[in-house]
Structure formats: structure tokens, C-alpha cells
Amino acid sequence: MHGQVYAFVILVCFMFLELTCAFTATSIPKICKRYVFPTSSSKFATRRNENECISEIPIILDCNFPDDFIESKAWGRYPILLRNAFSKEATALINQQNEEEELDVEWPSWSEVMDLASDDEAESRLITHIPSKDDSWELELGPIENLQMNHEDRKWTVLVNDVDRFSPSLSEWICRRFDMIPQWRRDDAQISLSDLGGGIGAHCDDFSVFLIQMNGTRQWEVGKRKISSKEELEGHVPDIDVRILNFWDQEEGLNLTKKFILEPGDALYLPPRYGHKGTAVSDGCMTLSVGLRAPSAKEMMTRLSDDIVDSIEGKFMARYQDPDLLDGEFDNRNCIDDVVRNKAKQLLRNAVEEILEDENRFDSFFGKLVTESKRMRFDYPISLDTLNVDEKKDLGAWGDPETAIEAVRDGDGFLFTAEGLSWAYSILGGSDDKLTRTFSKSSHQMFLFS
Ligand SMILES: *[C@@H]1O[C@H](CO)[C@@H](O)[C@H](O)[C@H]1NC(C)=O
Ligand SMILES: *[C@@H]1O[C@H](CO)[C@@H](O)[C@H](O)[C@H]1NC(C)=O
Numbered sequence: 001m002h003g004q005v006y007a008f009v010i011l012v013c014f015m016f017l018e019l020t021c022a023f024t025a026t027s028i029p030k031i032c033k034r035y036v037f038p039t040s041s042s043k044f045a046t047r048r049n050e051n052e053c054i055s056e057i058p059i060i061l062d063c064n065f066p067d068d069f070i071e072s073k074a075w076g077r078y079p080i081l082l083r084n085a086f087s088k089e090a091t092a093l094i095n096q097q098n099e100e101e102e103l104d105v106e107w108p109s110w111s112e113v114m115d116l117a118s119d120d121e122a123e124s125r126l127i128t129h130i131p132s133k134d135d136s137w138e139l140e141l142g143p144i145e146n147l148q149m150n151h152e153d154r155k156w157t158v159l160v161n162d163v164d165r166f167s168p169s170l171s172e173w174i175c176r177r178f179d180m181i182p183q184w185r186r187d188d189a190q191i192s193l194s195d196l197g198g199g200i201g202a203h204c205d206d207f208s209v210f211l212i213q214m215n216g217t218r219q220w221e222v223g224k225r226k227i228s229s230k231e232e233l234e235g236h237v238p239d240i241d242v243r244i245l246n247f248w249d250q251e252e253g254l255n256l257t258k259k260f261i262l263e264p265g266d267a268l269y270l271p272p273r274y275g276h277k278g279t280a281v282s283d284g285c286m287t288l289s290v291g292l293r294a295p296s297a298k299e300m301m302t303r304l305s306d307d308i309v310d311s312i313e314g315k316f317m318a319r320y321q322d323p324d325l326l327d328g329e330f331d332n333r334n335c336i337d338d339v340v341r342n343k344a345k346q347l348l349r350n351a352v353e354e355i356l357e358d359e360n361r362f363d364s365f366f367g368k369l370v371t372e373s374k375r376m377r378f379d380y381p382i383s384l385d386t387l388n389v390d391e392k393k394d395l396g397a398w399g400d401p402e403t404a405i406e407a408v409r410d411g412d413g414f415l416f417t418a419e420g421l422s423w424a425y426s427i428l429g430g431s432d433d434k435l436t437r438t439f440s441k442s443s444h445q446m447f448l449f450s
Contacts, residue, residue: 053225054078057258060085066180069269076208079222079270086212087265089173093214094264106173107214108163110286113191116160117144123161127200127242128154137201139241155197157280163288164189174290178210184370187293194218194280202248202277204232208292209270211278213262216285220268221248221257223275245275262287295370303369304355315351320344 057079060068065085074080092105108116117124124142130153144158164171170189178186187207191214192200199218204227211220227245237244251257261281262268270276272294278287308316320343355361387395397403 053256055224057081057222057224057260059083059260063267065177065267070180074269074271076271079224079268079274079276081260081262082267082269084265085267086177090214090264106169107288108167108170108191110193110215110284112167113160113163113193113286114158116163116166117142117158117193118146119143119166122163122166125159126156127159128156129199129201129242130154131197134237134244134246135240137237137240137242137244155194155199155280157192157194157198157200159190159192159200161190162188163191178290181292184367185292185294187291187374190289190291192278192285192287192289194285195283196280196285198285199277199279201242201244202275203243203245204273204275205270205291206272206296207294208272210267210290211262211270211276212267212288212290213264214286214288215264216280216282217264218262218285218287219279219281220260220262221252221277222260222268222270223251224256224258226271226273227275228273248275248277251275293370293374295366300366300369304352304365307365308351315354318347318351320347 058072058074059081060072061083063069063082063085065082069075069080069082069085072080089105089107093107093109096105096109116122120143122142124144126140126142126144126147128138128140130136136154142160147156147158164174165188167189174186174189175183194216202221204223206229232243232245235245235247237246245251248257257275260268268276311317322340322343355365397406
């Protein structure tokens, strides 16, 4: 068992409902003053369902993030290249090396990320390969003590997950720069380090991601269509530890991919399931992936069944009953007939509905599910239980869950700045509620999870 970890989750209504509703009307803007958007669709678009393939990947030059990104309507719909969206940050990081004075740098440096890769509290991986040899991919799990390449043709990438949980300045930066996305949708900040030629191969993810070039340059090949989980499973290079799409060259041949070179400060947004392949085209190549999360029905169902295992009352306890079994005449005793089937379905429906209709219970269930860490941690973050009185005093309001929640309610600080903590909120009430009401005392409920 790992130590008890306090996570504070403030849940107030369903802001996410509002969001999903706003995203249902899918249409790709054809003419947009600052976007490069060809009007005719690619001839290859007809190869598959036309809607599944976009004619071109739009580019925003000199992107004012997030406003231009929001205006592009790309979120959740199609990939987009955001040039110079984070130039200020990239410049500060690059200047940090040259200047003596203290700079306001919110991104971690190369050496800080390398240090984290060698720390067994963080999750890190080393992925190496020999270019153009598909079966040469190798994966080594961290901590990575020192980078010793046994083969000089091997190109390498170090990946570190959860960097934001170790770097409060990066965590705050994400909150500030991505404040259009609700906190609960946040997964982690992963940073990859590579020298020339390093990469992790063609793959696709289940979640939206912003790939931000921090330093050096990386070439990205981006797919113009979604790849289904089934296609991915059936089309990956077998017998290696890294999942690489084996049909990427074919996609490229069919004009279904597009190449971009990202310079420091450029970013690429990818909705779930768009294939992509990044290759460092310089040394010192550092890429930040701001990953989002979204639960699947399968995950919710699985988690729900874990939750109900311990229940002792309610409709999940109801059992199939048939007191009328022997009342009438039966001629088909070996069949599960419509009567049985409908009765069983109703039993299940009643039980699920009971949870869906109990807002407190659903919020608690959903809040826990979407804010728990996806990565296993044993000693990190430190449990409040292990701190002595003085240490707790040093933490001020944050040393106690109740006072911490009070502090947030009063508008003092944000729980997300505490390392290792993730939290979510929504607003109870009407859909016209705005963020400003989040902390009003009358309209929210709070849950303290352990
Ligand atoms: C690939 O698609 C782009 C965008 O539709 C188009 O401009 C280009 O001519 C295509 N290339 C080939 C080889 O068909
Ligand atoms: C950026 O990359 C260059 C090489 O391309 C390297 O010399 C430099 O140290 C890197 N800077 C940072 C801040 O990582």
C-alpha cells in the first residue's frame, strides 16, 4: 500500500457538459484570415470516409495563444500548427544559459529534466533506435543514471512524465497559459530530450496533446486522419517494447501526412488519435507535451464496478426475482426468453440509474476517477500524516485539508500549486455560471478524497 495521499477535489456541477455541448457542431472553417486553409479536399480524402480525413493541416503564423487557437476551432477536431505561440518562454529558457542575472524562467532546464530522469520518484524512459530499422526500437525504464550509448548508430530520447508535479513553476505556467481548459482535463507535462536523430517513432495517443518545442528543432510528421485503436493494434511493429505504427510510410506515400519543422516556441496541437512522428533535427532538442485526459465509458464502468464491490445497500444489491415463475404455463424452460432478458436488463438499468441520478454520489465517483494520478507513486508526494507538528505549521493553511479547502474557498491561492495535487471543480446550478462563482460558499460541494 502506498502512503495516504490527500487530494482535494472541489466539484460543483458539470462545467464539462457545457464544454462538450459547445464542441458538437463540427465544421472546419474554410476561410479564416490568418490560417492557411486550402479549400478543395485532397484526392486521397475519398480513400476513406471523407469526414475522417482533413485536406490540410492549418497553420497559425505568429499565434497569440490561446485566443487564436480558440478561434481556430481546432480543439478536439483537427491538428494545427501554432507558430511562435510560446516564443517568450523559449527565449527566456535559451537566454538563461547566457545571462548571469536571474531570469523569470518558468520552464525547467535541460539539466533539471535530466536530474529528474535519474530520480526514482519520477517516471522516466529511455527509447533508442537505429534510423530506418523498424525492429531496432528499444525501451529502458528509468531511473536513468547516465546516458551510455552502446551503439554509436543508436539515436536516443529520454522521456520524463509528470514534470509539472516536480516543478511548481511549470505547473503554474500550464494553469495560466492553458486556463481555457478545465483543470480536471489536465493529465501531465511530459518532457522529452533528444540529440540529433532521436525520436519515439510514429504512434498515436488517446488524448489531446500540445507538443511545444522548448529548445532545438524537431521535425514532426502529422497524420491527416484519425487512426482507430483497432488499426493501431493490428498495425504496429511486433515484438518490440515501443508501440510503433508499421504503416506510417504508406500513409506518407498516400499524402496522408504532413511534415513540419518546429523551432523553439512553436507548438503543435493534436486531437486524440491523430498519428504523429517526431524526430530531433538538432542536438539539445527538448519538447514539452502538455497532455490532457478524458475518461472512456469503459474506464468509468470498470471503476464503477470497483466502487460498488463494497456497497451493502441500494439497487446494486437487488437480485433477480421470479416469484411468478411457476404461476403460468411454460413450454420453453431452457430458454432465456424476452421476459427474463428484459427483467435482467431492468435490474441493471435501475442500479446504474440510481448512481447517475444521485448527484453527490456521481460527482464523488467522477471526481475521483478524473483526478487520480495515472502514474503510480509510492513516497511522493509526502503524505500529510507523515509530517510532524512543526513541519505542518510550515505549510500554513496547506498543512491541513480542511484549512486548505477554506483557503481556496476564500480565494487564497490554488490547490494545484501544491506538488502532487490535482483537483477539479465544476459549478452546481445553471449553465450560465461563470468561473467567478466557483468559490461562492453557497453553491458548491466539496469532497475530500484520500
Ligand atoms: C498532397 O496534398 C496537398 C494538400 O491537399 C496537395 O497540395 C498536394 O498536391 C498533394 N500531393 C500529392 C503528391 O498529391
Ligand atoms: C539548446 O540546444 C542547443 C543545441 O541545439 C544546446 O547547445 C543548448 O545547450 C540547448 N539549450 C537549452 C536551454 O537546453
